[in-house]
């Protein structure tokens with residue numbers, strides 16, 4: 108029989124219950140025991156709903172209070188001394204690594220002041236993981252109660268036999284880095300780490316696990332030889348455990364593994380291989396050809412990254428092809444990746460137009476889809492006839508809907524010219540005119556856009572959404588917020604102001620709600636990092652801008668401000684990547700539509716007297732195909748063109764900024780340079796300033812503001828820390844080039860932390876101003 112499986116389930120819960128409990132715990136409003144029991148309740152609820160749907164293979168250890176990679180850091184005792192020295196409780200140490208910890212001395216307990224570990228993008232998704240950080244003398248030690256074993260037993264006690272998920276040893280090390288000042292090559296630690304995997308696998312077997320999912324997603328990358336060669340010894344060792352360990356399903360996702368297919372030779376002893384056939388269906392033949400004679404294929408045919416209903420006919424055809432080759436008992440039908448990247452359930456969406464709702468499928472619905480596909484192949488289509496018919500009808504309705512097609516948008520796209528991507532003059536001419544207009548000091552200070560989104564802001568917005576206050580009342584409230592933000596920036600003596608983005612629920616969702624072609628949801632939250640979630644809007648049709656989206660707020664802010672006001676927009680690629688995109692039109696087409704809509708907005712801002720305009724593109728790097736080559740070049744071409752199309756409509760004297768966070772910018776530096784933005788602000792505070800060398804090597808001529816402090820943590824950086832950081836930067840950047848700003852927007856911070864940190868930042872900038 109063909110079995111159905113899920114690689115991982117969203118953990119927030121139907122009402123973002125985990126977020127609420129975690130934040131309540133951090134705020135000291137609930138004790139640790141309550142947080143732990145909420146976690147337990149959610150795990151059980153999610154296992155039960157998958158079981159009820161009829162899913163054969165249900166994951167465990169896919170739950171994490173903060174991040175699944177951080178769970179492994181904790182599991183293997185990869186805790187840098189700057190955390191372990193405080194002898195914190197397990198949970199406090201775990202959260203300290205995730206989000207930093209700063210607390211005064213209390214009841215004889217010493218004061219704690221430690222920043223978080225680095226957080227980076229999980230492959231090309233909008234999820235972020237905590238990067239394992241290794242020492243030259245790194246040792247590994249299994250934490251007393253191994254979480255994968257505890258959670259497996261927890262499910263078993265509830266009558267559900269799960270398949271525990273582990274991040275594989277090669278991926279764990281390949282995704283790690285040497286700590287600051289250390290030079291260890293992570294993969295060289297494989298031999299030291301493997302015994303811990305062997306131990307966990309044996310414990311899981313003893314506890315009754317029949318199979319374990321080991322994720323090795325790095326197989327979709329172009330791997331350095333050392334990493335590629337690590338698979339053989341790693342899995343020979345694990346394979347040598349034989350019946351002392353559960354059967355191993357090795358999972359890859361978010362790409363194809365054809366370029367690493369040779370690695371499968373060394374994995375033939377494993378029970379099964381999982382591949383992502385949504386992203387790369389064309390890899391199927393190669394993978395089938397490389398499987399061992401008894402190996403099972405786990406076929407990822409239900410999209411773990413998007414919300415479109417699965418096309419049953421197509422998925423069933425794919426699975427049947429595999430069955431013909433391998434037989435029913437050697438095929439598992441699966442989600443393409445963990446469903447972590449999809450919202451919990453469509454059932455919560457009460458306001459969606461039924462026409463489009465019929466096109467969507469969230470995690471709970473995807474569980475049903477997997478069961479239907481497996482049944483259709485196992486028992487024949489007649490067993491699920493009505494589901495197949497309903498699905499075919501939905502597919503047909505979407506394909507023929509008038510909502511997806513806007514001739515006016517197509518017409519405008521056909522008229523886009525090369526010149527529309529170019530500013531009028533080169534940078535030296537532009538910056539001279541901008542400086543005349545803006546008259547900024549050396550080391551100009553600014554922020555990235557958002558100021559704290561307080562509880563009060565969210566409450567007022569919620570009231571407005573529910574029609575409990577009028578549009579005028581809400582507008583007045585937002586104006587008052589803008590006034591406060593402007594006044595505070597005056598007090599802080601920043602140089603380029605922002606309006607603070609109080610009117611925005613999210614930097615992408617806000618624009619999605621104002622553009623034609625988009626649908627948005629009320630409960631479709633997806634975890635972005637830690638307790639933070641996003642509600643990506645859904646692109647269903649051709650995109651256009653019916654009216655200005657941000658001009659009113661920026662113009663108002665400028666009217667009450669004595670300093671230059673920066674207009675704030677989200678760039679076309681970020682709007683695309685952080686939405687659920689269409690799967691019926693190429694992404695480059697959607698990006699160009701977004702770019703044209705934003706171009707109109709940029710020009711309108713300029714006409715309203717806003718002469719500094721920031722177009723954020725933090726997701727530019729995320730969209731980069733995971734492997735080097737032609738596909739990457741093609742992406743960069745259309746992505747860079749989209750940014751340029753959106754910004755090049757302004758005069759020379761208008762300063763275009765762009766912002767990047769969560770990106771390792773070195774490997775796509777030339778694309779950032781090609782954007783031709785006058786000023787770049789980039790997240791950098793957690794990285795080694797040495798990385799800025801790329802700006803020197805490439806003789807980058809324009810202005811740059813590498814973030815001087817981390818905004819993800821409530822911790823306030825001292826003035827000295829910021830000065831040290833700037834001093835380091837000056838080894839690589841010219842004083843005339845350097846802007847001083849935080850890593851990213853401040854929306855997740857409290858006001859007290861924000862003011863304290865920015866005071867230190869402005870003082871540090873003034874110190875260098877007086878020195879140069």
Ligand SMILES: CN1c2c(nc(N)[nH]c2=O)NC[C@@H]1CNc1ccc(C(=O)N[C@@H](CCC(=O)N[C@@H](CCC(=O)N[C@@H](CCC(=O)O)C(=O)O)C(=O)O)C(=O)O)cc1
Nearest residue numbers: 233565566568569612613614615635638639640641685855
């Ligand atoms: C910069 N980042 C972003 C990414 N992706 C985005 N789409 N947006 C981003 O800003 N990716 C990379 C980074 C890091 N990621 C994030 C992601 C999320 C946040 C964040 O702060 N999220 C908020 C939710 C923001 C939001 O949409 N708020 C809405 C709704 C608020 C709400 O919960 N309302 C309540 C009722 C009101 C109340 O009583 O509080 C409800 O609906 O129940 C809004 O403001 O209106 C989060 O809280 O997780 C930051 C960085």
Ligand SMILES: N[C@@H](CCS)C(=O)O
Nearest residue numbers: 555556557723725852
């Ligand atoms: N302008 C946005 C950028 C976030 S990446 C903000 O400040 O929140």
Ligand SMILES: [Zn+2]
Nearest residue numbers: 725768851852
């Ligand atoms: Zn940012």
